Amino acid sequence: MRPGTYLIVALGVAAALVGAVLAVNARIDPYGLAAIVASPDEAGVIEGARPGVFWRKALAVRSPMPRTVILGTSRAEFGLDPRHPGFAPEYQPVESLALGGVSIEQIRLLLIHANVRSPLKMAVIGLDMESFIDQGRADFDSAALLGNPESEPERLVRLRVGVSRESLAASLARLSLPEPAVADANVGGKPAETPAWRIPDEALRLWDGQRGIVWVAEYDNFHSRLRYLFPKGPSASVWAQDGRRAAAMRSFREILRYARNHDIALRLFISPVHARYLEWYQRVGWWPLFESWKRALVETIDAEAKADGSRPAYVLWDFASYHAISTEPVPMIGDHATRMRWYRETSHYAPEVGNLVLDRILGVQASEPSPLPDGRMSAATIEQHLSEIRSGAVRYRLSEPNEVADLDDMLAYLRREAKR
Amino acid sequence: MLFNSYTFLFLFLPVTLAGAFILVRWRTSVAVGWLVLASLYFYGWWSWRHVPLLLASIAFNYLAGEAIARRGGKPGGRSFVVLSAAVAVDLAVLGYFKYAGFLTANLDALLGTAMRVEAIVLPLGISFFTFTQIAYLVDVYREPIRYGVVPYALFVSYFPHLIAGPILHHREMMPQFAAPASYRLDFANLAAGLTLFVIGLFKKTVLADGIAPYASPVFARAAEGYGPSSVEAWGAAIAFGLQLYFDFSAYSDMAVGLSKMLGIRMPVNFESPYKATSIIEFWRRWHMTLSRFLRDYLYIALGGNRRGVVRRYANLFVTMLLGGLWHGAAWTFVLWGAAHGAFLAINHAWRALRSQFPEGPAWISRIGCAVGAVLTFVAVFGAWAIFRADDLPSAIRIVRGLVGLNGHALPSSALVEIADAARSAGQARFVPTPIAHWITAHFGSIDSSVPMGIARARGGGLVSKAQLIWIVALLAIAWLAPNTRQIMARAEAFLADHPIPPPSPLFAWTISQRWAVASGLMLAASLASMTRVSEFLYFQF
Numbered sequence: 001m002r003p004g005t006y007l008i009v010a011l012g013v014a015a016a017l018v019g020a021v022l023a024v025n026a027r028i029d030p031y032g033l034a035a036i037v038a039s040p041d042e043a044g045v046i047e048g049a050r051p052g053v054f055w056r057k058a059l060a061v062r063s064p065m066p067r068t069v070i071l072g073t074s075r076a077e078f079g080l081d082p083r084h085p086g087f088a089p090e091y092q093p094v095e096s097l098a099l100g101g102v103s104i105e106q107i108r109l110l111l112i113h114a115n116v117r118s119p120l121k122m123a124v125i126g127l128d129m130e131s132f133i134d135q136g137r138a139d140f141d142s143a144a145l146l147g148n149p150e151s152e153p154e155r156l157v158r159l160r161v162g163v164s165r166e167s168l169a170a171s172l173a174r175l176s177l178p179e180p181a182v183a184d185a186n187v188g189g190k191p192a193e194t195p196a197w198r199i200p201d202e203a204l205r206l207w208d209g210q211r212g213i214v215w216v217a218e219y220d221n222f223h224s225r226l227r228y229l230f231p232k233g234p235s236a237s238v239w240a241q242d243g244r245r246a247a248a249m250r251s252f253r254e255i256l257r258y259a260r261n262h263d264i265a266l267r268l269f270i271s272p273v274h275a276r277y278l279e280w281y282q283r284v285g286w287w288p289l290f291e292s293w294k295r296a297l298v299e300t301i302d303a304e305a306k307a308d309g310s311r312p313a314y315v316l317w318d319f320a321s322y323h324a325i326s327t328e329p330v331p332m333i334g335d336h337a338t339r340m341r342w343y344r345e346t347s348h349y350a351p352e353v354g355n356l357v358l359d360r361i362l363g364v365q366a367s368e369p370s371p372l373p374d375g376r377m378s379a380a381t382i383e384q385h386l387s388e389i390r391s392g393a394v395r396y397r398l399s400e401p402n403e404v405a406d407l408d409d410m411l412a413y414l415r416r417e418a419k420r
Numbered sequence: 421m422l423f424n425s426y427t428f429l430f431l432f433l434p435v436t437l438a439g440a441f442i443l444v445r446w447r448t449s450v451a452v453g454w455l456v457l458a459s460l461y462f463y464g465w466w467s468w469r470h471v472p473l474l475l476a477s478i479a480f481n482y483l484a485g486e487a488i489a490r491r492g493g494k495p496g497g498r499s500f501v502v503l504s505a506a507v508a509v510d511l512a513v514l515g516y517f518k519y520a521g522f523l524t525a526n527l528d529a530l531l532g533t534a535m536r537v538e539a540i541v542l543p544l545g546i547s548f549f550t551f552t553q554i555a556y557l558v559d560v561y562r563e564p565i566r567y568g569v570v571p572y573a574l575f576v577s578y579f580p581h582l583i584a585g586p587i588l589h590h591r592e593m594m595p596q597f598a599a600p601a602s603y604r605l606d607f608a609n610l611a612a613g614l615t616l617f618v619i620g621l622f623k624k625t626v627l628a629d630g631i632a633p634y635a636s637p638v639f640a641r642a643a644e645g646y647g648p649s650s651v652e653a654w655g656a657a658i659a660f661g662l663q664l665y666f667d668f669s670a671y672s673d674m675a676v677g678l679s680k681m682l683g684i685r686m687p688v689n690f691e692s693p694y695k696a697t698s699i700i701e702f703w704r705r706w707h708m709t710l711s712r713f714l715r716d717y718l719y720i721a722l723g724g725n726r727r728g729v730v731r732r733y734a735n736l737f738v739t740m741l742l743g744g745l746w747h748g749a750a751w752t753f754v755l756w757g758a759a760h761g762a763f764l765a766i767n768h769a770w771r772a773l774r775s776q777f778p779e780g781p782a783w784i785s786r787i788g789c790a791v792g793a794v795l796t797f798v799a800v801f802g803a804w805a806i807f808r809a810d811d812l813p814s815a816i817r818i819v820r821g822l823v824g825l826n827g828h829a830l831p832s833s834a835l836v837e838i839a840d841a842a843r844s845a846g847q848a849r850f851v852p853t854p855i856a857h858w859i860t861a862h863f864g865s866i867d868s869s870v871p872m873g874i875a876r877a878r879g880g881g882l883v884s885k886a887q888l889i890w891i892v893a894l895l896a897i898a899w900l901a902p903n904t905r906q907i908m909a910r911a912e913a914f915l916a917d918h919p920i921p922p923p924s925p926l927f928a929w930t931i932s933q934r935w936a937v938a939s940g941l942m943l944a945a946s947l948a949s950m951t952r953v954s955e956f957l958y959f960q961f
Contacts, residue, residue: 003607006936010614013940018947141952156426164951 022162030170033059033158052170054137055161057097058113058144059154065118066095071107072126074100075271078344079354080124086362091122091265098126103136105251108258109145115262116147122265124361125255127316129286129293130221132248199344201336209335210345214276215410217345222280222414249296256304256314267361268301270294272319272353272372274346275327275396276403282393283411291386294318294377302379317361317375318385322392324371325353330403421465423617423674424625424950432462433678436579440682444603451603452574455682459579463544470543477513478576481506481553482569488557489564503561507554514550517542522749545583547746549576551713556590558717565590571597580675584668586689587709592915593684602683609683611931612911615939616677619904622942623670625949628663631894632954634887635659635808642817643810653821655887657805662894664804665694667957668707673904680913688905688914694800694898697792699763700771702800714743733768737761747807752815756807763799902927 001009031052068091070080077098087094097110104127111123143152161167199213207213259266281290297316305313319326330346331338342353349357356372358364377385397404421428436458444451464471484506491499515523517540527533553576559565567575567590575593576582596602638648638656648656672689679686693706703711719739725732737758744757779785802822809815820826902923905914909922910929922928929935 001931001933001936003611003931006611006931007607007614009933009936010611010618010939010943013937014943014947017941017944021944021948139952143952160426160951163948165945165948166951168948 018163021165021168022159025162025164025167025171028171028174030167030174031055031059031161033161052161052167054099054139054141055144057099057110058141059158059161064093066093066114067091067118067120068094068122068124069111069114069120070094070096070098070124070126071110072098072271073102073128073131074098075128075273075348076124076126076354079271079349079351080126080358081351081354084355084358084362086358086364087122088362099137101134101137102131102140103134103251104131104248104255106136106140107131108251108255109140109142109148111255111264112147112258113145115258115264120262120264122267123259124267124358125269126271127268127297128271129290132245132252132293199339204336204339208333210331210338210340211333211335214330214345217347218277218280219410219414221347222284249300252297253300253304256301259314260304260308260311266314268297268314269317269357269361269375270297270320272321272323272326272349272357274330274343274349275322275393275400276330276407277346278320278322278326278389278393279396279403279407283407284414290320294386295382298377298379298382313378315361316377317357318377319357319372319375321373321375321389322396323373325349325356327396327400421462422954423671423678424621424946424954426950427465432458437681440603441605448598448600448603449568449570452570452597455579455603456570456573456577459574459577459582462579463577463582466544467541470541473513473543473546474549474577477510477549477553478573480509481557481576482572485557485560485572486566488560489566491564499561503557506557510550510554510557514546516540517546519745519749548585548587549582551587551710551746552576555587555713555717559590567594578679580678581686584671584675585707585709586672586675586687587713588687589709589712592687596684604683606683608931610681612908612913612929613677613679613681615929615935616680616904616908616911616913617674618677618939618943618946619907620670620673620675620677621946623666623673625946625954627894627897628667628670628957629949629954631659631663631666631887631890634890635663639808639810639814639818642814642821645817647817647826648821649827650821650824653805653818653826654801655891657801657808657818657822658891658895659887660808661694661801661804662891662898664808664957665690665898666894669904676904676913680911685913685915688916690903691905691920692898692903694797694895696796696800697789698796699760699767699799702796703760703764710743710746714739718742729772733765736764736768740764751812752806752809755812755815756803759799759803759806763803 033052033055068082068087070076070082072080075098077096077100080096080098082094082096084094095114097114099106099110102110107125111120111125114120114123141157142148143150144157145151146154199210203213204210207216256266258264281287301313301316305311325342328340328342330340340350342350344350353372356370359366359370360372360375421432423429436455439454439458440451443454460471460474463474484502487502488499488506491497520540524533556575571594574597575588575590578588578593581588635656638652639660642648669690676686676688687709689708691705691708693702696702696705719735722735722738723731724735727735738761740761741754741757744753744755744760747753747756802819805818805822806815809818817826903920905916906920906923907927908914908929909920
């Protein structure tokens with residue numbers, strides 16, 4: 001064989017195979033990335049753990065382009081409805097770019113991406129301490145997003161995704177199962193058509209009722225962060241002690257600056273996790289960290305506003321406290337029939353809570369008083385605010401001895417794990 | 421720019437090759453200049469801020485080399501002063517970028533100096549281009565030799581090797597850079613170079629990136645305070661050792677392949693290191709150009725084996741310690757280097773002891789080789805766990821796991837699988853019921869002491885069936901398959917100072933339809949695996 005022919009055959013075989021993969025993926029479009037215009041209603045679809053969720057959120061084309069984005073972790077994704085009527089017409093349409101497991105830096109990149117794609121008027125950001133601790137999503141690809149130094153042309157990104165074996169696998173799965181079941185790490189599987197926040201009956205049976213699901217979610221959340229549990233010594237200035245957390249706070253400040261420089265109205269809130277979840281914070285030694293994080297948020301917002309000087313500081317609502325919603329009872333183990341009204345499990349709130357959150361931060365006047373507290377927090381009020389939360393914690397422990405015993409049981413095991 | 425990126429494959433490489441093939445018709449020196457510009461562009465793709473540093477380093481070392489060479493082979497005196505000063509400046513620059521933070525952090529911890537160094541971005545490839553040039557200066561001092569500035573710039577910045585080696589030697593490369601036969605369009609070179617490159621690309625994107633997800637979790641968990649069991653620790657150490665080998669040797673294969681396309685041969689850097697039956701042999705097969713550098717410019721400079729047995733072992737130890745530190749500013753690298761220094765010293769001492777006795781029969785020798793292979797495997801992969809650990813406490817946790825101090829329990833995912841399999845087997849009566857019951861009872865009850873919520877949650881785990889399959893498959897390749905130099909023997913793409921046994925005809929590359937199709941398949945599989953940016957592990961060194 002002549003060397004020239006060798007080259008033609010080798011490159012030809014590669015081109016033919018890659019072309020075939022590209023054609024199959026283009027035909028099936030397993031992630032819904034085709035340049036057809038997604039309907040505005042799809043903005044409200046909760047992606048959860050659907051395959052290709054990152055690509056879909058990053059690359060799906062929408063018309064008209066959003067003026068508001070919702071950002072945050074899976075809590076914001078499950079809980080906040082982009083079709084909430086509180087978004088005034090000038091802020092619509094609204095798109096949710098909230099993604100499970102994102103870090104605050106990844107939230108910053110998503111905000112820039114959304115604004116470069118289509119200038120924004122508002123961003124609603126659900127803040128969670130975990131996104132200031134964790135490294136973020138492993139499948140996050142900043143090259144696929146606009147407006148950062150690693151950005152690649154969208155066609156190149158689409159080509160990369162289009163010829164990938166992951167896409168091919170997703171296409172083949174789509175062929176064999178037109179409506180693929182979606183695996184969910186927390187609840188052990190749910191059909192795609194089921195709203196992601198609602199726990200399917202089969203999961204309730206599998207985990208012996210909603211309390212079993214609560215256990216699984218709590219264990220997953222805290223065991224995966226074992227390094228940070230049971231910190232030694234006082235952690236009042238804990239944000240300064242860890243480089244990653246300091247970098248996370250810089251990312252938060254960059255978000256504030258970016259929003260101000262681009263006239264984006266920011267709506268910031270801390271997610272309303274369940275009281276049990278706050279009790280976990282207490283018991284694993286995170287409470288000082290949690291309060292320190294809240295202080296750091298408020299200080300950063302204050303400092304950024306002072307640096308600007310011309311406009312007031314952004315408002316930060318804190319719903320991570322003990323109130324009528326967060327202290328909702330958890331059904332007993334073995335109770336397969338009762339579902340919690342406000343929560344999927346103690347980490348993720350239901351859309352009903354999300355609606356109340358949006359009512360509050362968008363200034364919607366409701367006909368009935370909201371079960372959510374005011375939650376507004378500033379540099380002037382934070383110590384009083386934190387003190388009230390501590391009092392709420394004491395009241396909760398006195399009124400829920402069974403929950404306290406249940407938590408102690410799980411905690412003893414984690415403490416042994418942490419000592420290994 | 422990454423070799424495994426679309427920009428490189430479909431833009432940079434075709435343009436660079438075409439430019440060289442066209443310009444060399446005019447004059448070789450023009451093609452050399454073109455390749456220098458292309459290499460600087462390649463380097464600057466990440467960050468143009470470091471291109472001036474690279475250029476300054478090239479200019480400084482070239483001028484220093486010229487100053488030494490002008491002394492005309494008179495060792496000592498001013499030549500030595502210039503050499504010492506130049507090497508000191510090179511090491512100071514390397515030290516500033518690579519070790520300043522490490523040094524101040526440790527001084528601060530030791531003396532409470534409150535010194536702080538802002539995080540310094542490490543210029544890519546600085547360890548490689550610094551060592552390359554130090555070797556050049558030392559050689560010029562020993563025996564004056566002079567090159568043109570542009571060929572010298574190409575020698576340092578040559579894009580196939582700039583970021584992660586192989587560490588080139590000027591005597592091997594400069595004659596090739598100046599040869600009129602280089603840079604010419606030769607389809608035979610292109611075919612061989614493409615095949616080599618594709619083998620490397622496949623090793624990186626399919627094999628190394630494929631096993632990578634199984635290597636990281638245990639190390640991440642160890643950094644979070646988790647003490648892995650022996651099964652988990654060995655699973656992670658072996659997965660990482662394989663990832664590193666397939667990642668780094670892939671880069672070397674790609675570098676040699678790219679160079680071959682231009683008609684230039686580069687030194688061999690890997691020769692089936694995991695087939696080694698001793699640590700001495702391992703270092704003759706692993707990162708061979710670094711080993712050569714450490715031997716020629718550090719070990720021998722320290723006195724080598726010329727000053728007695730104790731000094732020889734001390735020199736070995738120091739050389740490996742500094743070799744470890746070369747990889748990065750962290751105690752884990754120091755510890756890894758020290759471990760290999762100790763292994764080498766023990767290995768040499770054993771050989772010296774064994775030479776006192778007569779050779780035994782062949783079967784004893786074979787058993788000795790097998791035992792040596794097992795010990796080498798344990799030592800090398802155990803040391804990789806230290807090398808990979810995020811910090812010293814994590815390394816200690818993993819080493820405790822490796823030696824069994826954290827227990828030998830199988831991870832919960834494996835237990836669930838075993839218990840499920842045993843249950844089904846018991847029900848199906850494929851396995852005698854008492855045995856199935858024993859397995860089920862033993863493994864199924866392992867979590868009975870923990871609260872139900874946790875017992876139910878203990879899915880997942882750190883070793884999985886998929887990881888086991890990856891490990892077995894890649895070990896089989898590393899142990900049984902011929903290496904790239906053997907496969908590509910007919911292409912004469914590698915520079916090497918020793919022969920190597922040819923592979924079976926099945927694996928011997930030829931310009932044939934079979935190999936063309938195989939290359940096409942590997943290229944397609946590699947392209948399909950390039951979903952997102954995946955840097956080479958050695959970029960961080």
